[in-house]
Amino acid sequence: MSSAEELQKELMTVRRNAIELHSSDQVQEAIGKLAFEVTEACSGKVPVFVTIMNGGMIFAAELVKRLDFPLEMDYLHASRYLGATTGGEVEWIVTPSATLQGRHVVIVDDILDVGSTLLSIIEACKSQGAASVKTCVLVDKKHDRKARPGLKADFTALEADDYYLFGMGMDYKGFWRNAPGIYAVKESDL
Template sequence: MIPLPPCCDNILYTEEQIKKRVVELAQEITAYYSKVLQEGEYLILVPVLKGSYMFAADLSRHIEVPNTVDFIALSSYQDSLTSSGEVKIIMDTRKSMCQKHVLIIEDIIDTGYTLSFLTNLFMTRSPKSIKTCVLLTAPKKKRMVANFHADFVGYDIGERFVVGYGLDFGELYRNLPYIAELKQEIIDEIKKKK
């Protein structure tokens, strides 16, 4: 096992806990789309890069309805902790979404900007349906987009800042097989620099 980095306090979710929850989410998604997809239809999974790549890969292996994967890369953070409120497309999807079922896969919903932006953007592409799946969700009081919620959610992490399993801090720690909580003094130091 990869040791806990010095910038982290503790492991919030172990590799085993994450694997179990990902399988449960895939079962929820499979159950939902088994009722929705008609003969010949398939689901388009759209992971948001970079953060959701591990989650999306593991999740897709357990979704038991026909699916394909397309990617989108976005940027919305001005530093390691704070969303700028402006979402920029770095790399767009390539597949047509017209009259297709789309599932956006994201690592975390924090302010709600990214998922709200993507949902609105994808609606202009005339999909048959759009749903969202996030591994982690932060408290709704942090949401800048009122009443936005994900359709499928792994864990509610409260006020914590976390790394691992695709989530980064300064582009590091995405490779951790677990989710760890960043030390408060690290967060305080970054906030002082603003």
């Protein structure tokens, strides 16, 4: 069997055995509710939404199409994973091109796991003179390993137990970001 065939087999096994934590409908409903919170907090500020690639792109697209106020969109790419299933040091790959000086910034990401990447990005936005920095995540993973005790996003759509998650932007070894719900990898498949 070729390495491509082995990878395909592994990916299909992980998807088939995955535990569905939040269905596609539940995810969409949660994003809809979150959009009301974000609108209340950000309407009238003309914010810049900075999406963390690659994970945040699907969530950001689903969220911003529900927001009926002017906003600018940008992105950055910083990662602790780079295709692995465990995190290392934060690596900056692409920084936002929008001027953040004096702007209200909303950082959009797929998951708040440990939070090291998110904290690093918050500090980078503040150092560029952002008027305010808010964080918005699809999923907050429940555990006691946060980079700062009690770390929470300003806006959170869903919570999930401490599993390796994929779907709605979150990946398994770079794949399955396109899965429509939120799934946990069975420990035996890791």
